[in-house]
Amino acid sequence: MGVILHREPELENPTLLACWPGIGNIGIIAFDTLKNEVEAEEFGEIEPWDYYYPSKVSIVDGVINDIEFPACKFYFKKMDGKDLLFFIGEEQPAEGRRTYAEGEKAYKMANLVLDVAEKFGCKKVYTSGAAVAPIHHTVKPRVWAVPNNKKLISEVRSYSNTILMSDIEERGGQGNITGLNGLLLGVAKKRNIDAICVMGEIPIYLQGFPFPYPKASWSILEVLSTALDIKIEMDAINSLIITHENDIEELYKRFPDDMREQLDKLKDVTYGKVAEPGPITEEDKKRILEDIDKFFGKGPTEG
Numbered sequence: 001m002g003v004i005l006h007r008e009p010e011l012e013n014p015t016l017l018a019c020w021p022g023i024g025n026i027g028i029i030a031f032d033t034l035k036n037e038v039e040a041e042e043f044g045e046i047e048p049w050d051y052y053y054p055s056k057v058s059i060v061d062g063v064i065n066d067i068e069f070p071a072c073k074f075y076f077k078k079m080d081g082k083d084l085l086f087f088i089g090e091e092q093p094a095e096g097r098r099t100y101a102e103g104e105k106a107y108k109m110a111n112l113v114l115d116v117a118e119k120f121g122c123k124k125v126y127t128s129g130a131a132v133a134p135i136h137h138t139v140k141p142r143v144w145a146v147p148n149n150k151k152l153i154s155e156v157r158s159y160s161n162t163i164l165m166s167d168i169e170e171r172g173g174q175g176n177i178t179g180l181n182g183l184l185l186g187v188a189k190k191r192n193i194d195a196i197c198v199m200g201e202i203p204i205y206l207q208g209f210p211f212p213y214p215k216a217s218w219s220i221l222e223v224l225s226t227a228l229d230i231k232i233e234m235d236a237i238n239s240l241i242i243t244h245e246n247d248i249e250e251l252y253k254r255f256p257d258d259m260r261e262q263l264d265k266l267k268d269v270t271y272g273k274v275a276e277p278g279p280i281t282e283e284d285k286k287r288i289l290e291d292i293d294k295f296f297g298k299g300p301t302e303g
Helices: 023-037 104-119 150-158 180-190 214-228 235-253 257-268 282-296
Strands: 003-005 015-019 041-046 056-060 063-068 072-077 084-089 124-133 143-147 162-164 194-203
Touching: 003 104, 015 023, 015 104, 023 084, 023 124, 023 194, 023 214, 023 235, 041 104, 084 104, 104 180, 124 180, 124 214, 143 150, 143 214, 150 162, 150 194, 180 194, 194 214, 214 235
Parallel strands: 015 084, 015 124, 124 194, 143 162
Antiparallel strands: 003 041, 041 072, 056 063, 072 084, 143 194
């Protein structure tokens, strides 16, 4: 069981964009939006049997008709020397009750994705996910970036509204990216393939809720537009943002008044750097984060 290619397009120096779902579905929304925008064509898939449990069994006339699994598909788009490959996984191949993939299944899937990338001459890979940060939902999310080798650092720093995760003071130059969106970077490094993970910020108080955060996906698309030198129409994702902004505001109104008062102070904070002048102190920020932890409990993080 492995990769099935339904066709083998002739591609010129393609870039791979590979993503699986995560917090707020930030990366998957960004990459899927770009895939649809360029009208990429499906050409292959990873067989699911070794990686997933069935998501649904359909019954017709009282008899089992088909077993459905989460899809893991490859797409391509020829773009005058800037060809693109996409890999979109509908679910991470986690074991037991884990949310994010790890272990043998994850490692095998990462290598299968890169096998296809190398087959078509891919020299660069982008993955994407969420960066959980103490920001307010009304501010524009930044993009955190993690390259898999030092020569990519200058490129990352040239992107607007982007910060290297290692440059964020509070993180002490450290960090981790949970699941396949991070693992793929390490596997690519082992295979001498350049790779960058771009993660959109999501407010820490929204990370545990089961709805998307396309506002951060917008920031990722803005970066990819520059990195890939592609014009991206944002109409579809703007409509998605409006819909979910309304949902978030309704949720926010239900928070206790004292909680909202503390969270509103995050409007004047950029994680890693306090805006000047600003009404919030480091002690305020520490108290806000402690209150959030107490109220919501600590949830999973991707970055």
